[in-house]
Amino acid sequence: MTTMSARRLAGIIGTGPWASPANESVAEAVVRAISDGRVPVGIRLPSERELAAGIGVSRTTTARVYARLREHGFIRTRRGSGSVVEIPAVPGGRIDHLLSPVGPGEGLIDLTCTATTAPARVREAFAAALDALPAYLPGTGYYPSGIPALRELVADRFTARGAPTHPDEILITAGALGGAAVGLRALLTPPARVLIESPSYPNAIATIEAAGGRGVSYPLEIDSAGRHFWDTSAMGEVMRSNRVRSAYLIPDFHNPTGALLPEAQRPALAEELERSAVVPVFDESLVELGLDDHPAPTPMAALVPDSITVGSTSKIFWGGLRIGWMRIPRHRFDAVASARLALDLGAPVLEQLAAIELLRDHDAIIGDFRRRLREARDGLAAAVRAHCPDWQVVVPSGGMALWVRLPEERSGALTAAAARHGLALVSGPNFAPAGGLDGWIRLPYTVAQAELDQVAPRLAAAWQDALDRRAPQRQERARIVA
Numbered sequence: 001m002t003t004m005s006a007r008r009l010a011g012i013i014g015t016g017p018w019a020s021p022a023n024e025s026v027a028e029a030v031v032r033a034i035s036d037g038r039v040p041v042g043i044r045l046p047s048e049r050e051l052a053a054g055i056g057v058s059r060t061t062t063a064r065v066y067a068r069l070r071e072h073g074f075i076r077t078r079r080g081s082g083s084v085v086e087i088p089a090v091p092g093g094r095i096d097h098l099l100s101p102v103g104p105g106e107g108l109i110d111l112t113c114t115a116t117t118a119p120a121r122v123r124e125a126f127a128a129a130l131d132a133l134p135a136y137l138p139g140t141g142y143y144p145s146g147i148p149a150l151r152e153l154v155a156d157r158f159t160a161r162g163a164p165t166h167p168d169e170i171l172i173t174a175g176a177l178g179g180a181a182v183g184l185r186a187l188l189t190p191p192a193r194v195l196i197e198s199p200s201y202p203n204a205i206a207t208i209e210a211a212g213g214r215g216v217s218y219p220l221e222i223d224s225a226g227r228h229f230w231d232t233s234a235m236g237e238v239m240r241s242n243r244v245r246s247a248y249l250i251p252d253f254h255n256p257t258g259a260l261l262p263e264a265q266r267p268a269l270a271e272e273l274e275r276s277a278v279v280p281v282f283d284e285s286l287v288e289l290g291l292d293d294h295p296a297p298t299p300m301a302a303l304v305p306d307s308i309t310v311g312s313t314s315k316i317f318w319g320g321l322r323i324g325w326m327r328i329p330r331h332r333f334d335a336v337a338s339a340r341l342a343l344d345l346g347a348p349v350l351e352q353l354a355a356i357e358l359l360r361d362h363d364a365i366i367g368d369f370r371r372r373l374r375e376a377r378d379g380l381a382a383a384v385r386a387h388c389p390d391w392q393v394v395v396p397s398g399g400m401a402l403w404v405r406l407p408e409e410r411s412g413a414l415t416a417a418a419a420r421h422g423l424a425l426v427s428g429p430n431f432a433p434a435g436g437l438d439g440w441i442r443l444p445y446t447v448a449q450a451e452l453d454q455v456a457p458r459l460a461a462a463w464q465d466a467l468d469r470r471a472p473q474r475q476e477r478a479r480i481v482a
């Protein structure tokens with residue numbers, strides 16, 4: 001087991017001076033570093049004595065720090081093997097992939113995830129799926145590529161959107177993330193470099209690494225109004241100078257910025273990819289979530305023949321279905337299907353049947369959802385502007401979250417403070433493939449209205465709290481620099 005040295009930990013959490021009481025400030029800094037992923041789960045922390053020397057506090061203080069971390073489930077201490085970082089046990093087990101410093105408690109608003117509760121139609125779809133199930137029971141139930149009727153429906157949707165697709169080019173997966181994992185495994189010969197936007201979807205960053213890839217980040221550009229955008233020739237340069245082999249891109253209502261790659265730029269991106277011989281994975285998880293009146297974006301698959309597209313029912317219907325898909329060029333299908341068989345043998349039949357029901361009713365469901373999301377987006381943007389006037393709020397044209405610029409690089413501190421105000425957030429650095437982004441925070445607008453109404457006041461209180469806990473010397477320095 002690897003041990004983190006006191007020097008390294010001090011480099012991450014700082015060396016003070018610590019706001020009083022010091023044990024609380026230090027513990028908070030460690031929790032923040034764990035939630036940001038800078039102190040990884042499974043690593044052994046330095047001894048209390050070493051840490052005390054490293055960060056300029058007494059041994060009694062570090063003993064209290066470790067006791068606090070233990071009490072809140074962030075470390076497990078065993079005689080002889082030291083204190084090892086772990087994830088707090090969460091009753092109900094919701095907050096799993098992204099570490100949150102808090103579990104879902106009474107009055108906690110969970111903004112760690114861009115996802116909603118299931119619409120009523122999901123329950124009906126499962127009831128209909130149960131009725132359809134007997135026809136499948138005489139078979140083995142193994143559909144490694146997916147149930148034919150579902151593959152057909154998904155293919156038809158691609159065709160209708162402008163990317164002619166045969167059902168044989170569709171593979172049903174465990175969500176879009178499952179699809180991305182399979183696609184990257186099939187495409188990459190480690191250690192291959194993979195282009196990824198910065199910021200990007202945190203689980204995709206981890207998925208690239210798990211597939212043996214090394215993320216090469218392309219930082220999205222920001223215009224004078226604070227909107228993120230792509231510069232396709234700059235992307236081309238990054239691809240060529242880093243000898244990138246693949247890419248993971250979210251051109252449609254990108255998570256977390258909500259940015260949409262304009263129609264006019266799509267052929268240019270296709271050209272850059274082709275010129276650099278890069279075979280990309282396009283993540284279309286959010287493509288249906290355009291919230292302003294613009295035409296549906298052209299699928300990148302229509303412009304980049306040698307590409308893989310992943311999509312999902314998670315964002316349009318319900319994440320609990322765990323049904324997604326891949327669109328794969330024919331010459332790659334066998335390799336991708338084999339990569340999939342190394343992971344699992346297919347998606348569950350009942351969920352696939354429910355997905356069929358829901359896709360048949362797609363337009364009505366999505367229409368309602370978009371209306372609700374639009375209102376939530378506008379309401380949250382207005383409330384954050386009113387309560388936190390020095391934050392830079394851009395209203396995205398789609399997606400499920402605001403990506404907000406903070407007046408200071410204190411997203412981690414804000415996340416820790418927000419937990420004390422009943423708000424679970426994911427800090428900006430989680431979205432950074434190559435570090436940074438502590439000046440940003442993602443605010444999903446997917447929770448129920450009653451909760452959404454409380455978000456901005458809690459954020460304002462948490463921000464004040466985070467500023468109040470700033471180390472005095474840091475404030476001094478900040479004033480001089482400014």
Ligand SMILES: Cc1ncc(COP(=O)(O)O)c(C=O)c1O
Nearest residue numbers: 175176177201255285312314324
């Ligand atoms: C861009 C993106 N891809 C994939 C996912 C996960 O999708 P799924 O639940 O289909 O695996 C998300 C969820 O937030 C996402 O934002």
